[in-house]
Amino acid sequence: MDRRTFVGTSGLLLAGTLLGGVPIVGGKSGKRKMEADGLGFPLMDLHVHRSSELSMEEILETSRNLNLKIGVMENVAPWGITCDEQLKAYLDAMKHYPVYVGLQLMSPGWSKGLSADLVAQVDYVAMDPQVVEKGNGYGETVRVWEYTAYIDDSETFMERNMAHCLDILIGDEPLDIFACPLFLPACIQREYETLWTKERMRQLIDAARVRGIAIEINDTAHVPHEEFVCMAKRAGLKFAFGSDTRSHTLGRLDYCKRIAKNCRLTEKDFFIPKKSK
């Protein structure tokens, strides 16, 4: 057996059935694991996207099997909803399903192109601060989730990032959930603890509190961290679990549950969307 074969076989073993002698859970046993990890109250996942890998039927099945309330979101973006006709079609398509129906917005100004009556028919709206205009010293728009996001200077980015977050939180457009907070581009993620100073965290929490905006705990990105969630809880903010999933990872919520336990979140700490009809 050459080295490559050996490594390949070991990798298969690790990924397949055994890790340190403990069977890896997945499929049905994965669902049992989640139920056993419960927090003692029914959970909600308000950040789920339909996709070619995740149909409404699969979403409903997971919701039933895990007794998990689900909120489906569609982006208001060039690749999602751009006009009233598309928003109306989305509302019509979703109205018979027992899920919350949400919109995920990409940047301030989103509501200008949509009728307020139609927007009022969704159960909640969320926005994340993932597109930072003039986010680097070259004046470029930084999409923080992209591996190629170019940051020349961490502090320059943080100044722009903070201004962008505050624009979202202080704005006058509808907003229920601040999604994926505190996420940083890959090249500066190692500086997370340094860049997210207490003062910056306090500014965001204060701004969210003024308008009663809930904080998402994002299961895919593992943000925000425990210190921020505990600070926000002490300030009286509400929270929402968000898997941010488009695939089979729906229903896991391992990071969300861990942070909720560590910060002793209880049922009353969670945001509940209003069923608009």
Ligand SMILES: [Zn+2]
């Ligand atoms: Zn999303």
